[in-house]
Amino acid sequence: MHKLEKPTMTESDAFPAPTSYLDILQCAKHQTFENSPEKEVQDYGHTCSETILCRDPLEDLEAYPPAEPIIAEETKLLLSNLLDISPVLTEVASAIIDDSFTRCFKSNPPERWNWNLYLFPLWCLGVVVRYGILFPVRVLLLTAGWVVFLTCFFPVHYCMQDHKLRRKLERDLVVFLFGSFVASWTAVIKYHGPRPSPRQKQVFVANHTSMIDFYILEQSTAFACIMQKYPGWVGWLQTYALPSVGCISFNRTEAKDRHYVAKRLREHVEDPESNPLLIFPEGTCVNNEYVVMFKKGAFELGCTVCPIAIKYNKIFVDAFWNSRKQSITQHLIRLMTSWAVVCDVWYMEPQNILPGETSIEFAERVRKLIADRVGIKMVPWDGYLKYQRPSPKLKEKKQQELANAVFNKLEGKL
Amino acid sequence: MGNSSSMLTQYDLEELQTHCQGIFSQREIVALYERFCALDRTGKGFILSDEFMAVPEFALNPLAERLLRTLEGVNFKEFITLLSAFSARASYEHKVEFIFRVYDSDRNGKVTMYDILEVLRDLSGSFLTDDQRKQVVIQALEEAGFSEDSALTYQDFLEVLNKAGLKMEVEVPVD
Numbered sequence: 001m002h003k004l005e006k007p008t009m010t011e012s013d014a015f016p017a018p019t020s021y022l023d024i025l026q027c028a029k030h031q032t033f034e035n036s037p038e039k040e041v042q043d044y045g046h047t048c049s050e051t052i053l054c055r056d057p058l059e060d061l062e063a064y065p066p067a068e069p070i071i072a073e074e075t076k077l078l079l080s081n082l083l084d085i086s087p088v089l090t091e092v093a094s095a096i097i098d099d100s101f102t103r104c105f106k107s108n109p110p111e112r113w114n115w116n117l118y119l120f121p122l123w124c125l126g127v128v129v130r131y132g133i134l135f136p137v138r139v140l141l142l143t144a145g146w147v148v149f150l151t152c153f154f155p156v157h158y159c160m161q162d163h164k165l166r167r168k169l170e171r172d173l174v175v176f177l178f179g180s181f182v183a184s185w186t187a188v189i190k191y192h193g194p195r196p197s198p199r200q201k202q203v204f205v206a207n208h209t210s211m212i213d214f215y216i217l218e219q220s221t222a223f224a225c226i227m228q229k230y231p232g233w234v235g236w237l238q239t240y241a242l243p244s245v246g247c248i249s250f251n252r253t254e255a256k257d258r259h260y261v262a263k264r265l266r267e268h269v270e271d272p273e274s275n276p277l278l279i280f281p282e283g284t285c286v287n288n289e290y291v292v293m294f295k296k297g298a299f300e301l302g303c304t305v306c307p308i309a310i311k312y313n314k315i316f317v318d319a320f321w322n323s324r325k326q327s328i329t330q331h332l333i334r335l336m337t338s339w340a341v342v343c344d345v346w347y348m349e350p351q352n353i354l355p356g357e358t359s360i361e362f363a364e365r366v367r368k369l370i371a372d373r374v375g376i377k378m379v380p381w382d383g384y385l386k387y388q389r390p391s392p393k394l395k396e397k398k399q400q401e402l403a404n405a406v407f408n409k410l411e412g413k414l
Numbered sequence: 415m416g417n418s419s420s421m422l423t424q425y426d427l428e429e430l431q432t433h434c435q436g437i438f439s440q441r442e443i444v445a446l447y448e449r450f451c452a453l454d455r456t457g458k459g460f461i462l463s464d465e466f467m468a469v470p471e472f473a474l475n476p477l478a479e480r481l482l483r484t485l486e487g488v489n490f491k492e493f494i495t496l497l498s499a500f501s502a503r504a505s506y507e508h509k510v511e512f513i514f515r516v517y518d519s520d521r522n523g524k525v526t527m528y529d530i531l532e533v534l535r536d537l538s539g540s541f542l543t544d545d546q547r548k549q550v551v552i553q554a555l556e557e558a559g560f561s562e563d564s565a566l567t568y569q570d571f572l573e574v575l576n577k578a579g580l581k582m583e584v585e586v587p588v589d
Binding site for chain 2: 079101
């Protein structure tokens with residue numbers, strides 16, 4: 001006869017808040033102890049099975065303390081653990097209501113300030129000045145810049161024989177062209193830190209907000225940049241003019257393009273004559289309030305990585321380019337009809353991969369440096385999720401976590 | 415915003431508040447409306463499965479596909495009614511009703527062992543065998559006084575689930 005003791009644990013000790021299916025498996029485990037009731041069961045929930053398995057129905061039940069309600073509640077608890085999917089549902093609802101990925105690509109317009117009687121006429125005056133005076137002047141400036149560029153670039157590119165001089169002139173012309181773009185928005189750019197110089201085995205990485213990041217950087221130093229191939233006049237530039245400074249264009253959706261780019265990158269960093277290499281490791285434009293995960297390609301080249309941090313001042317204009325909503329031309333026109341583009345560019349201290357660090361860890365470390373400098377938040381998402389679904393591996397990882405708790409207990413029992 | 419009626423009037427807000435039994439405040443409804451419009455990219459007035467799945471946090475959840483059956487094609491009114499179960503002001507009964515409906519996919523008011531197995535399969539994927547899952551479910555059902563063939567009702571769910579332990583709350587970010 002097995003003497004039953006009143007459970008001395010308080011209810012909260014015996015029945016902590018159910019967190020996973022491991023609780024059910026506790027009891028599944030205890031079924032095997034049917035034949036050996038004296039065996040000591042270590043884990044929580046053992047009191048319930050002991051009382052069930054060890055009870056002799058012929059016993060005088062009055063001798064026992066009123067354990068029935070506890071037993072009844074305990075058994076219901078196992079099913080309740082199983083049916084309680086509220087943690088998973090909470091995560092789903094949380095994703096529906098607000099998620100950190102969508103927030104990265106939201107244009108947050110500045111506060112409306114023209115809402116009362118005396119500010120509104122001022123604002124109207126501002127509109128007239130911006131669209132009527134500034135915009136035409138800027139368009140003229142830009143056109144003049146293009147004309148100069150085109151008339152000089154083609155003769156130099158096709159006719160000049162001296163390679164060294166040709167390269168230098170092409171570089172200067174490209175810098176000039178982007179200078180005229182930047183002037184056409186009355187950009188006020190503050191550069192901090194030493195200017196980049198052509199050196200072997202170095203690559204520059206920057207956070208990405210808009211295509212104008214490239215223009216702003218290019219007008220101070222002729223970088224060779226890796227870019228997504230665009231249609232229209234940008235594509236024209238990418239095909240004819242930019243390769244002369246070493247720019248590489250590719251299509252992010254083409255797998256063999258990515259392979260080709262990786263090869264070209266390696267060749268480029270080996271060449272001491274090539275222009276400094278610029279990469280935007282986020283792979284997509286983000287709204288200058290967050291930074292998404294960096295692709296490790298730039299960090300695997302065995303080079304020194306020089307971070308560049310770019311921050312736009314939203315008071316003047318929101319420079320985020322939402323490529324789904326606007327074409328590049330519309331984006332540029334918006335910039336040209338604003339007062340100014342004000343931004344800060346920090347050329348930060350070059351970083352090398354530390355011994356024992358993987359390229360992904362290196363990328364994260366550099367990302368943190370840039371995020372801290374700009375004052376923006378890091379999110380753990382891949383920028384390419386804008387264009388494609390997350391890999392099923394992520395879901396499987398969650399499923400595995402949920403199943404593992406169950407499986408480990410099952411294994412422990414057998 | 416691309417939506418034909420991108421602003422909610424006070425009248426709309428009051429109507430929506432009544433519709434969700436006063437669970438959401440007016441500010442929360444406005445915030446949810448902005449979110450609805452952001453998800454509904456083309457301004458149709460309802461959200462397609464693809465648009466939900468474009469949110470990576472949603473797509474990687476094991477119960478996403480199951481919930482899409484209820485979520486896709488909903489208009490804003492239905493959207494907030496569904497989400498009201500996750501408000502801190504929603505009652506325990508309301509939350510359990512939501513959970514019950516997730517299990518009861520054929521809407522016959524009964525949850526059988528097979529329904530439970532289906533949800534467990536969604537949750538654990540290929541990391542548990544069918545036999546292991548069956549074992550666990552039968553165990554749990556029998557311990558609670560049900561059998562393999564029992565069909566649980568909403569009332570059973572109310573009794574079985576632990577009122578104190580049920581935490582199903584999401585805060586709506588208001589500006």
